[in-house]
Amino acid sequence: MIEINPPEDFNFKECLVFLGRSDQELLHKIIDGYVFKLLKVDKELVLLKIGYKNDAIQVEFPMGEPALGAQKMAAKYVVDWFDLDQDLAGFYEIAQKDQMLHRVVSKYRGLRMIGIPDLFEALTWAIMGQQINLTFAYTLRKRFVERFGESLTFEGETYWLYPTFSRIAEIDADALRELQFTARKAEYVIGVSRAMVNEELSKEDLLRMEDYQQIHVYLTKLRGIGSWTADYVMMKCLHQRAAFPITDVGLHNAVKIQLGLERKPTLVELKVMAAGWKGWEAYSVFYLWRSLYV
DNA sequence: ATCCAGGAGTCCG
DNA sequence: CGGACTCATGGA
Missing domain, CATH: 3.30.310.20 (DNA-3-methyladenine glycosylase AlkA, N-terminal domain)
Incomplete structure (x- = not known):
């Protein structure tokens, strides 16, 4: 132990x-x-x-x-x-000055950014989740893992590993279409796999950049990786505190609920709101997502 | 049936 | 850069 x-x-x-x-x-x-x-x-x-x-x-x-x-x-x-290497003191400090953050922080204090350490998993999971409801996104992921992942059964429980990029790099798009991936998503996922096999993309390289803009630009040059996906991956895999998927529908819903709005906030309204989140956008979003789970 | 979901690419000005 | 249009598939 x-x-x-x-x-x-x-x-x-x-x-x-x-x-x-x-x-x-x-x-x-x-x-x-x-x-x-x-x-x-x-x-x-x-x-x-x-x-x-x-x-x-x-x-x-x-x-x-x-x-x-x-x-x-x-x-x-x-x-x-x-x-666990993150010190949240700064986040809780800025949250005190923000009514909405103050509320979620006092409810969920001690919640850490639960990440996706595997870059391939983070990228492809984000791609799967693009523009579909989360329930179906999980269905797609489950099929993907069960089809291409490795498993082990121990004491009656089966445990799965996420598929590796080298495995996915060698399949063709039809193999993913069978799982109900759209043609586009199938291309994106396989494209990312091949980029990683070809060593054009790795977590180490991205972390070495150590600059939000540089990482964002690099990621969004990849086909299928838009601004939302880049920010999502920077949040969940690369520990970028300033990552901010501002167009995220879940974020919009959380803000709407927290503020009791009749409609979802506009992008401009979000930018105004988030002005005080500087440097802690990722945690702000994460805590707001948490507020959606009952 | 209808709206919309943890968007992205493309084209166009 | 920012808007409008298209794609794509299932959940509720």
Whole structure:
């Protein structure tokens, strides 16, 4: 077992609420307050059981402890996944001056940005979610994972790995159309896979840029990656606090509900609202999304 | 049936 | 850059 000291402002239960938002989720399971997650580390399948006890995050390995190096990789994954290196003090400070943020922050305090550490998963999941309702997006993802992903069954539970870009790079669009992907989405997903196989695109390269604009421009040059998708991926995978998917429909609905508006806010209204969110747009959006889950 | 959903590409001025 | 149009498929 590995213990991880959580940062200030960490609420495991709030994170679990987010992780449990879809009943079509198959990339992790929540059982009795633990998160079960299958990873591949050094070509080895490793099952993680993540819990919270005695003010510490505990990562157990139900299938047996892997080598120490692999355990450390697993711990790094958890830090990445739960955004544990982020200090939220600045966010909570600006939230105090904003009526809408103040409300969601006081409700969900300690919620971290639950990320998608795998760049390929972040990009392709975002593409799947473009312009369709979330329920159907989850259906598409489930089919995609079950068709092209790897799985392992342990003690009667089946755990899945997201498909790899090298696997998807070798299929053709029709294989995705069978799963009800539109022709466009099939092209986008395969295009991204091939870009990654060709080493034109990697998380390491993007992180090395370390400048919001540069990353955004690079991502949106890829076919199928518009501004929304680029910002979504920068939020969920690249830890860019200033990432701001301002056209996001979920954001619009959350704001509408929080402010009791008759209609969704306009882009101009959102920009005015978000003027005080500078540097913390991603967390602002994430907390507002959280407010949509009951 | 009708509206719309965690948009993107293209064309056009 | 910003608007208008088109695509595409299922949920509620």
